[in-house]
Amino acid sequence: MLLFDKHAGLTSNACLGLIKRLFAAQKAGHTGTLDPFATGLLVVALGEATKFTQGLLDADKTYLASMCLGATTNTGDTEGEVIETAPVACDTAQVAAVLDRFRGEILQVPPMYSALKRDGKPLYEYARAGIEVERQARKVTIHSLDLVSHAGTVVVFRVHCSKGTYVRTLAEDIGRALGCGAHLGALRREAVGGLSIRMAHDAAALDAMTPALRDACLLPADAVVLVLPRIELDANQAARLKLGQRIVFGAAPPAPIEAARAYDEAGVFLGLVRVAAGVVHPLRLIVAG
Numbered sequence: 001m002l003l004f005d006k007h008a009g010l011t012s013n014a015c016l017g018l019i020k021r022l023f024a025a026q027k028a029g030h031t032g033t034l035d036p037f038a039t040g041l042l043v044v045a046l047g048e049a050t051k052f053t054q055g056l057l058d059a060d061k062t063y064l065a066s067m068c069l070g071a072t073t074n075t076g077d078t079e080g081e082v083i084e085t086a087p088v089a090c091d092t093a094q095v096a097a098v099l100d101r102f103r104g105e106i107l108q109v110p111p112m113y114s115a116l117k118r119d120g121k122p123l124y125e126y127a128r129a130g131i132e133v134e135r136q137a138r139k140v141t142i143h144s145l146d147l148v149s150h151a152g153t154v155v156v157f158r159v160h161c162s163k164g165t166y167v168r169t170l171a172e173d174i175g176r177a178l179g180c181g182a183h184l185g186a187l188r189r190e191a192v193g194g195l196s197i198r199m200a201h202d203a204a205a206l207d208a209m210t211p212a213l214r215d216a217c218l219l220p221a222d223a224v225v226l227v228l229p230r231i232e233l234d235a236n237q238a239a240r241l242k243l244g245q246r247i248v249f250g251a252a253p254p255a256p257i258e259a260a261r262a263y264d265e266a267g268v269f270l271g272l273v274r275v276a277a278g279v280v281h282p283l284r285l286i287v288a289g
Contacts, residue, residue, distance in 0.1 A: 001219040002044045003200040011036050015203075019044050022206050022214060031056035031192060031224070033115065037079050040064075040189035041197045049221035051284040052272065056224050059193035060143060062160045065184060067171040069153040072181040074127075075113040076168035086180045092150040098177045099157065103145050107137040108169050140165040154185065193224070221286065222261055222269040229260045231275065238264035241273070242288070247280040259283065 006015055012033045020028045029050045031043040045053045070088040073080030110116050112127035126133050141162040148156040159167060168184045175182020190197045201217050237247045241262060256276035263269055271285035
């Protein structure tokens with residue numbers, strides 16, 4: 001696993017190509033797209049680690065966002081065309097009061113400029129063709145929403161939110177509640193689950209490293225599943241698990257464990273398993289070599 005600090009202007013797929021080249025990897029995947037104008041944490045899995053990214057796709061995210069008051073764009077961010085303007089007459093206390101209304105479980109209508117699909121086609125393709133399609137509001141959770149600064153028409157906030165939250169839409173909705181409209185001016189992802197931007201490396205730094213130093217930046221494949229319970233297998237059990245076989249694991253736990261991390265006697269991560277009625281069932285395993 002690599003924690004990559006994406007700079008503005010790169011697509012998430014372009015980042016994958018860059019990382020595959022730097023690490024001579026045949027297979028890579030990220031755990032959540034960042035828009036080209038956004039910066040920050042892109043968690044990239046290489047090789048066998050791509051099997052264990054689902055948890056991060058579903059994980060909470062933390063963003064630092066800059067919102068521009070007084071102008072609405074057709075994309076909800078700075079890359080779109082301004083379609084409406086309004087005078088800005090709110091002070092910091094009013095901004096803070098409106099932010100209070102967006103904490104907790106809220107409803108969001110996904111933006112037209114998004115990768116959500118309708119009839120097999122991404123919404124942004126309809127939007128580029130000038131077609132507006134109906135979207136159902138979805139529940140998302142804003143765990144925290146903190147005002148960082150407010151100067152003139154620029155509001156900076158930090159948001160910790162659930163999977164599926166569109167920060168562009170959040171900015172638009174806040175602007176609408178303030179009565180002046182708004183769009184997202186900048187966005188930086190600071191955390192995905194328990195992984196932080198503080199541990200990330202950008203393209204320039206990685207490119208300047210020797211291969212050995214670059215490899216030292218990688219996290220082990222189990223770095224994204226450490227919240228799951230751990231079981232250890234003896235040599236015989238580990239050998240059987242590697243063959244995809246079920247294993248009798250002694251006394252049954254009080255309740256089934258739907259997903260656990262399995263390790264051999266040397267502490268080598270073998271993959272994810274399910275434990276039920278004293279039997280270990282393989283789920284997703286590391287294929288050696």
